Amino acid sequence: MGIISKKTWFSQCFLFVLFLFLNIQFSKESDTLSPGQSLSGNQTLISAGGIFELGFFTPGNSQNYYIGIWYKTLPNQTVVWVANRKEPISDHFSSELKLLEDGNLVLLNQSGAAVWSTNSTSTVHNSTTAKLLDNANFVISNALDSSGVIWQSFDHPTNHWLPGGKLGYKNKTNEEMNLVSWRSPENPAPSLFSLDVARNGTGHSHLLMWNDTHQYWNSGDWTGKIFTFVPELQKNFYVTNMTLVSNENESYFTYTNAIPNAFTRFVLEVTGQLRQYVWQENFGEWKFFWTRPTQQCEVHAFCGPFSVCNQKEEPLCVCMEGFEPKMEEYWKLEDHTDGCVRKAPLQCDGIEKKDRFLVMRSMFFPDNPESLAVGSVEECESACLSNCSCNAFAYDNGCSIWKGDLFNLQQLESGDKTGRNFHIRIAESELIQTSVKHKSVKTVLIVCAAIAGFCILCVLVAVILWRRRPTVLLERVDGRRNREQLESGFEDYFPLRVVKTVQNGEDVLALLDDRLEGNAITEELNEACKVACWCIQDDEKDRPTMGQVVQILEGVTEVSIPPMPGFLQHLTENPAEVVPYQEISSTTES
Incomplete structure (x- = not known):
């Protein structure tokens, strides 16, 4: 019995080692699955030329696993196709991708349940193969007839369009062969962004980009060589022979590589932008050749x-004042689809507490405004406030x-x-909370008093300019006498110095009286200078109310860089009209 046990143990060991060896050889060398064969764990298929690899992968820091295809030889994994986008698995060692005897591929999870399948209706049994080609196409075909394609991944693209791939649709079934972006860099689930081929009576002439049902980009007409709104395709060193194929079964665009052995790809990014990438071997990274839309903020509802x-800032998307991300965990993954929600509900029917508006400057307005026939900004605000469905208003030669x-x-x-100025509606309670959060009441009152004094002074100067031209009275506001300012040149005139300092982004601490020894908070001083410059604008409509001044100094409302007031601009261009204080006094006394 002992001898038999040893032989049995030896046989089992031998078979186990042989099994491991065959699996290792299979994962390294095979590009094909036969009926009954499967992939699990770290096993992969590798195309004959060693260009592409198929197997289980996990994107980024995600804990989920997917079946995908990626470039085999590149240092950073670039996934170009995903099978189970909607149904990830948690354990790839106990899951398997299997070619069934009926010619279908099926992905079984750790419980043995099918989470993805090709769902083909082939009548071929026990004579099919699933093969990964060097163009990244994963093809199920009749082993006895290689031209008899039963199913192929090129008919089911995800977010990539590769050389030889298809972008179009099936004529008989209306099945789309379109691109749909990943939800986030760590989640390949379909997002709302898609790239389709337009259908019309004269043929399939252009590409369209969508956010769900809203179209936000058009490629322009197909000329036979390029799309009119993508001139980069005219002299594209990496893409050639872009053609439109149309027959009774399908209609699609396809292309080939202009440079043999060069890697290029089109991808619909998580940002909703279409980009063409080219692999730069010298740099060891992908470089994008062109992108549409060119600006991220042009993608409909991206935030x-x-x-x-904000195209110029990071992060690109921020919630409006009084709002917060609806799904914080998604925002951390750069998925802003769900946007923001109010921190506090509106108090439309409130008696003791009512809603208020915060002004946002230098804004490009949202979609779908509704026009109202009112004659002033106050009437526009009142009309919005009296409508519980109204969330914002703007007055720019009319009320919206x-x-x-x-x-x-x-x-x-x-x-x-x-x-333009945009007024967003928030609850009064939220306005109060925001005010307390940003600044103390004491600080606000002190700064407001200083700003009010400065504004009054500058307005007086403007009045004197208007009434006494070409004479001007310069007041001492920065610790120096007026004649000292004029003797050193009009450039030292304090209101002008403030405006230029703010507009040029210079150090506002240089404006302080030296006796203060720089004891000021730069951010607060900068805001104070900007609001002061708005206070002395020529047009009364451009000047903020004291309520708005308080909100700005509290940090509730942002203030933009002011333009040069007209009277200061006039004096800058006509310095001869500036007369020293002594001359004004002499003229007055005489």
Whole structure:
């Protein structure tokens, strides 16, 4: 019995080692699955030329596993196709991708349940193979007839369009062969962003990008060589022979590589932008050749509802004041689809407490405004406040209000002439909480008093300019006499120095009286200088109310960089009109 046990043990050991050896050889060398064969764990298929690999992968820091195809030889894994986008698995060692005898591929999870399948209706049994090709196409075909394709991954693209791939649809079944972006860099589930081929009576002439049902980009007409709105395709050194194929079964665009053995790919990013990438061997990384839309903020609803898109800042998307991310965990993964929600509900019917508006400057307005026939900004505000569905208003040569969710609000640069003031509605309770959070009441009162004094002084100067031209009275506000300022040149005139310092982004601490020895908070001083410059604008409509001044100094409302007041601009261009204080006194006395 002992001898038999040893032989049995030896046989089992031998078979186990042989099994491991065959699995290792299979994972290294095979590009094909036969009926009954499967992949699990770290086993993979590798295309004949060693270019692409298929197997289980996990994106980024995710704990989920997916069946995917990626470039075999590149240092950083670039996944170009995913099978089970909607149904990830948690244990790839106890799961398997299997080719069934009926010619279907099926992914079984750790419980043995099917989470993904090709669902083909082939009549071929026990004579099919699933093969990974060097163009990344995963093909199920009749082993006795290689041209008899039963199913192929090129008919079911995910977010990548590769050389030889298809972008179009099936004519008989209307099945789309389109691109749908990943939900986030760590989640390949389908997002709302898609790239489709347009269907019309004259053929399939252009590409369209969508956010769900909202179209936000058009490639322009297909000329036979390029799309009119993508001129980069005219002299594209990496892509050639882009063609439109149309027959009774399907209609699609496809292309080939212009440079043999070069890697290029089109990908619909999680940002909702289409990009063409080219692998730069010298740098060991992907370089994008062109992108559409060119600006991220042009992608419809990329930041979700009640958020602001700022092309010049990081992070790109931020919630409006008084709002917070609806799904914080998604925002951390750069998925802003769900946008923001109010921190406090509106108090539309409140008696003791009512809603208020915060002004946002230099904004590009959201979609779908509703026009109202009112004659002033006050009437526009009142009309919005009396409508419980109204979430925001703007008055720019007319009154516009917005109801429902707000999408595509953009923050523009302060010098952008297309930017306008936008008033967002929030609960009074939220306004109070925000005010307390940003500044103490004592600090606000002190700074307000200083700003009010400065504004009054500058307005008086403006009045004297208007009444006494070409004479001007310069007041001492920075610790130096007026004649000292004039003797050193008009450039030292304090209001002008303040405006130029703010506009040029210079150090505002240089404006302080030397006797203060720099004892000031730079951020607060900068805000004070900006609001002071708004207070002396020529047009009364451009000057903030004291309520708005308080909100700005509390940090509740942001203030943009002010333009040069007209009277200061006039004096800058006509310095001869500036007369010293003594001359004004002499003229007055005489």
